[in-house]
Amino acid sequence: TFVLLVVSEISPKLLATRHSVNFSRRVSWLLITLHRILYPISSLIARSMNAFHHRFKSANGRLPISGEDLKTMAEIGAAHGTIEEEERELIHSIVEFGNTSVREIMISRLDVVALPAGATIAEAIEIIKATGHSRLPLYVEHLDNILGIVYAKDLLRYMTSHTKDDHIDWTSLARTPIFVPLGKKLDDLLRDFQARKTHLALVVDEYGGTAGLVTLEDVLEEIVGEIRDEHDETERDPFEKLDENVYRFDARIDLDELNEVAGTHLQTDDFDFETLGGLIFHLAGKIPATGDSFRHKNLRIEVERVESHRIVDVIITVDPEDELESVDSKSKDSGSE
Incomplete structure (x- = not known):
């Protein structure tokens, strides 16, 4: 391989670049001869390909190439x-x-950090310091009643001119929020962010209730991958490999990501949920308890931790599919007997 590389690629390139004029003069007669001999064949192939392309061109004159x-x-x-x-x-x-919906990437309602309308300035500062968020939804009584979005920079500007105030009318500081449905596609949402010059949108369900929120960072991460800043350093990874084919997953992990990590083939289009936690609720038909286990295809699923009716950690063992097929065939044989 090394000799072939030197003789057929590196050496000709060096000769051609160092003596370009002489090299061109010496090989030009050979290239012209080959061109004249092969021209009938090459022109026939070119015409055939042009006719083929013309037949399949779309209305705008371009070949339709799908995703x-x-x-x-x-x-x-x-x-x-x-x-x-x-x-x-x-x-x-x-x-x-463009095929990914807001529902697949949004921050769940349970994980939304928001500011109550009756909070003091000191309480708001504590929330910002504890979470590192620069934008907080403002609500009255519950998250289904969102009044606006409070920006940390607006609060800082207010504090410089009202140094003695501790209470504030948050509605005078809050900016108008944008609301998007669960099924909105990310390319449309990105255009909305650009048009409205904002980085955060509230997600509402079919009944008008707050389902969660989505940020510009969440949208961009779908293209370029995980974006971590100084506030994400303490954020734990959504999975941990414990042993060969054994994983600990955060129940909030997306099923598509689970497929990539564990090499599984869950048909996510068949479900009306997006996460591992949703799959477990679907299999259990009730709120599972710590220690409950389930089998789904070649997956052995064990609920490791539950907090306040919410699944936190899950242990998954991926059985080889050939072993699963042999077990199924044995069970069918024993059943027929």
């Missing part, structure tokens, strides 16, 4: 080494971006 075509080309390019793995993942993320 799946782009993903396939990226897979082929990565397999042949023409593009890096990170570039392949980026192409996949961009193609899937």
Whole structure:
């Protein structure tokens, strides 16, 4: 391989670049001869390809290339080494971006940090310091009654001119929020963020209640991957590999991400939920308790920790699919007997 590389690639390139004029004069007659001999064949192939392209062109004169075509080309390019793995993942993320809904990436209502309308300035500062959030939804009584979004920089500006005040009419400081439905696609949401010049939107369900919120960072992470800042340093990873084919997952992990991590093939389009916790509730048919275990396809699922009716940690063991098929066949044979 090394000799072939030196003789057939490196040496000709060096000769051609160092003696470009002489090299061109010496090989030009050969290239012209080959061009004249092969011209009938090359022109026939060119005309055939033009006719083929013209037949399949769309109304705007371009060949219709689907998202799946782009993903396939990226897979082929990565397999042949023409593009890096990170570039392949980026192409996949961009193609899937427009098909991803807000529901799949939003911060759940249970995890929303918000500011009550009756809070003092000191209490608001404590919330900002504890969470590191620069934008807080303002609500009255409950999260379904959102009045606006309070920006930390607006509060700081207010404090410089009202140094002795501890109470504040938050509605005078809050900015108008934008509300989006659960099914809104991320490409449309990104355009809304650009048009409204804002970084946060509140997500509402079909009944008008607050389902959660979504930020510009959440949207961008769907393209470029996880973005961590100084406030994310203490945030734990959504999964931990304990042993071969054994994982500890945060129940909030998206099922698509679980498929990537554990190499599983859960058909997420078949479900009306997005997370591992939703799958467990679906399998249990009730609120599970710590220690409950379930089997789904080739997955052995054990609930490790539950807090306030909420699943926190889950242990998953992935059985090889060939073993699962042999167990199924044995059980069918014993049942027929």
